[in-house]
Amino acid sequence: MKERIAVVEGIRSPMAKAGTALKETQADDLGALVVRALLGRAPVDPTEVDEVIIGNVAQPAHAANIARVVALKAGLPQSVPAYTVHRNCASGMESITSAANKILLGQGKIFIAGGVESMSNIPLMFNREYSAFMNRLMRAKTPGQRLKTLLGFRPRMLRPEIGLELGLTDPISGMIMGRTAEQLSREFHIDREEQDEFALLSHRRAVAAQKDGTFAEEIVPIPIYPDFSQILELDIGPRENQSMEMLAKLKPYFDRRNGTVTVGNSSQVTDGAAACLLMSEREARERQIEPLGYLTDFAYASLEPERMGLGPVYATSKLFRRGKLAMKDVDYVEINEAFAAQVVACERAFSSKEFAQEFLGRETKLGDLDRDRMNAHGGAIALGHPVGMTGTRLVIHTLRELRRRKKETGLATLCVGGGQGASLLLEAV
Numbered sequence: 001m002k003e004r005i006a007v008v009e010g011i012r013s014p015m016a017k018a019g020t021a022l023k024e025t026q027a028d029d030l031g032a033l034v035v036r037a038l039l040g041r042a043p044v045d046p047t048e049v050d051e052v053i054i055g056n057v058a059q060p061a062h063a064a065n066i067a068r069v070v071a072l073k074a075g076l077p078q079s080v081p082a083y084t085v086h087r088n089c090a091s092g093m094e095s096i097t098s099a100a101n102k103i104l105l106g107q108g109k110i111f112i113a114g115g116v117e118s119m120s121n122i123p124l125m126f127n128r129e130y131s132a133f134m135n136r137l138m139r140a141k142t143p144g145q146r147l148k149t150l151l152g153f154r155p156r157m158l159r160p161e162i163g164l165e166l167g168l169t170d171p172i173s174g175m176i177m178g179r180t181a182e183q184l185s186r187e188f189h190i191d192r193e194e195q196d197e198f199a200l201l202s203h204r205r206a207v208a209a210q211k212d213g214t215f216a217e218e219i220v221p222i223p224i225y226p227d228f229s230q231i232l233e234l235d236i237g238p239r240e241n242q243s244m245e246m247l248a249k250l251k252p253y254f255d256r257r258n259g260t261v262t263v264g265n266s267s268q269v270t271d272g273a274a275a276c277l278l279m280s281e282r283e284a285r286e287r288q289i290e291p292l293g294y295l296t297d298f299a300y301a302s303l304e305p306e307r308m309g310l311g312p313v314y315a316t317s318k319l320f321r322r323g324k325l326a327m328k329d330v331d332y333v334e335i336n337e338a339f340a341a342q343v344v345a346c347e348r349a350f351s352s353k354e355f356a357q358e359f360l361g362r363e364t365k366l367g368d369l370d371r372d373r374m375n376a377h378g379g380a381i382a383l384g385h386p387v388g389m390t391g392t393r394l395v396i397h398t399l400r401e402l403r404r405r406k407k408e409t410g411l412a413t414l415c416v417g418g419g420q421g422a423s424l425l426l427e428a429v
Helices: 029-042 066-072 090-103 126-139 142-149 163-167 177-187 192-212 244-250 281-286 305-323 340-350 351-362 390-405
Strands: 005-012 051-055 082-085 110-118 270-280 293-302 332-335 408-417 420-428
Touching: 005 029, 005 281, 005 390, 029 066, 029 110, 029 340, 051 066, 051 090, 066 082, 066 110, 066 163, 082 090, 082 142, 090 110, 090 270, 090 293, 090 390, 090 420, 126 142, 126 332, 177 340, 192 244, 192 340, 192 408, 192 420, 244 420, 270 281, 293 305, 305 340, 305 351, 305 408, 305 420, 332 390, 340 351, 390 408
Parallel strands: 051 082, 051 110, 332 408
Antiparallel strands: 005 270, 005 293, 110 270, 293 420, 408 420
């Protein structure tokens, strides 16, 4: 990139397991609460914002172009345009990199970028048979036609299609995301115990971070609908009493007979929102603003949909090739924990010369992922994975952790359903 992009401020909501504290809060309201809080912290006037870009996956029917709805509900002037981006799990990163591109092209100076997802409110849908039945009923013109149509009703027609399950299933490979994790567990010989050990580590780190207040600086409390009598301040997901014994009792979820992936070593289905304020480094300097840090480069890559979990390796390879970097040049890494098997597979792929040669067209390995400088405060297995929001959260947390560690260079990366990966290179002030 010809100029670094300053991440001036970045905050998020607490993340709540679907069906819990935020279940009554629609995605547009949740996003608006976070963007309004961001504006309260931002060293700019709302009228100076050139555009709002929000990542979202479920695309709620009642809030088409949810970014615009979020912007207006957050109190931004009607003169500030907004649009929504969708790159599955990388939507919260796509919003940031889209804003960065616009800044670099001179199409604006100040942007709000973020992501939001209310997985509690992803709907159940009528199946095709019932939809066809209702269509015939509405088109019936005479009492006789209506009676004939009604007599064709069958109870099975009321069986719903689960929007969440459909969204997590890749239509090309036909595999739900957990099945792709099972495939990686076999390809990289990752057994159940290793996956559960990684899941336990995620919970322990997240619980420790909650106790020592690490997350407090990035979380904005959210009033709980519908009566606002309570405030949510902590993530609902990390389990203080989690243990290997408890994890071992869980049955495989995606492959009941031979599987190793369970709900305990998978990311949680979660509600959450995050947002950050972006401008060029030059703009921040002229305004005498000290940002959280900078976005210096980014890359997206693709691979087979059934191996989507390896997306971080492919994207990081592309990023490192352009910047002539290796993992040893990175001080800290945040990788999304879609599944324990997926993260462990990435660890092995990153450190494998053979994988680099066969799949990445490289002579040497990318480098080892050191768990002492990776996901220091847990990840999606403990905290949750609101799919449209996670990418933004990873960027915000990486920059804040670099500042805490007094380190310079960070990598935020994730896999993307459908067979993609995203990697962002970040620098602290």
